[in-house]
Amino acid sequence: MSTIEAVVFDLDGVIIDTEEVWEDVRRGYVAEFGREFLPDSQDRMMGMSTGEWSAHLAVDVGVPRTPEQVAADVLDRMAERYRSALPLIPGSVETVRRLGERYTLALASSSARVLIDQVLATAGLTGEFQVTLSTEEVPRGKPYPDVYLAATDKLGLSPAVCAAIEDSSNGLRSAGAAGLAVIAVPHGVYPPAPDALEMASLVVSDLRELTVEAIDRLR
Template identity: 55%
Template sequence: MSVRAVVFDLDGVLIDSEPVWEEVRRAYVADRGGRWLPDTQDRLMGMSTAEWADYLATDLIGGLSADEVAYEVVDQMSQRYADGLPLLPGAEEAVRRLAAHRPLGLASSSPRALIDLVLGKLGVGSLFVATVSTEEVDAGKPAPDGYLAVAAQMEVSPADCVAIEDSSNGLRSAHAAGMQVIAIPRPAHPPAPDALALASFVADDLDALTPDLIDGLKR
């Protein structure tokens, strides 16, 4: 296989955002008299905006529309990011290092507004040939839609792409799209063993992402 493009996930790969998402959505549910279930955070990871907003509105709270939930939660997330990005160590360096080697794409479950905000504040937006939010496709992760869409926009076959992921649903999504996957698990939300087994390589951190690693991947 000849690697022609690298596709990053955002949440949990470039920014340590899952704790922020959990804090904001958990408080939002509690403030409206809802109930946060033990498996809620794991279920939410990878969902598109429409999917998680409907889940919160219907299953956890009641009496609210999904559009209302999405607007209010994303607004709170925007305020949190404006105060400071929860960047993971080596995030900017990894993006710049690989952008000098291969075209970059991004397939994220975050809404478009947050993708653009994060990449803009990080100063790397221009380094991505294409970025896709799962709110812009039919289904969120673990469905392959987001990864297929970004590959199509880059005019590269998914089989010629390497994806960088951290979560179970993200790994399943990229693999289902036909991409090789490098996993960088987050200790707070480690991927399920069956999902991690889909990865071609498991890295400890972003510093491990080098051109040599990308070019050395074998099917």
């Protein structure tokens, strides 16, 4: 018998393919102020909470706006992009529903609450998750374990009986540090670092390959 009782999904890069959208929107935004990303800005911001990446753009990149203003500006642009076209990853909606027939589901995302709610509503997935959390609702973003620890706590479960599905380096580190069994679905354009990928007990190239039997074997 498997001891896995719940599966916690990441959002960006797992259910929706938005890493390129985030990069395009944020690069365009900082360019409006005559600034450009630092060499490691994109990697650093993957998994950061809203407060963290907006502070990076304001303080480190030098956008002459407060972090709160930066966050509001960028989130408005992202919401507009989502309204025009939601970039669902092929098979993601079906995978959520299929796994939901066997496990309790939660979602732990670095996206802001307003974007999480909009994506789930547009994709018809709002009712599939017992718990949804944004890293802006916990003290620290990924790679820290806060959001996964909070999600499992809200489920009333130990991290040891939960599995996480992640794509990014910071996400894999976050789930691993929290003690969940980690499933990696590496992004083709933004692959995780080798040390982060080592946190995964299971690696699949496509969500549609992820079976209940494979998850049951994780513990």
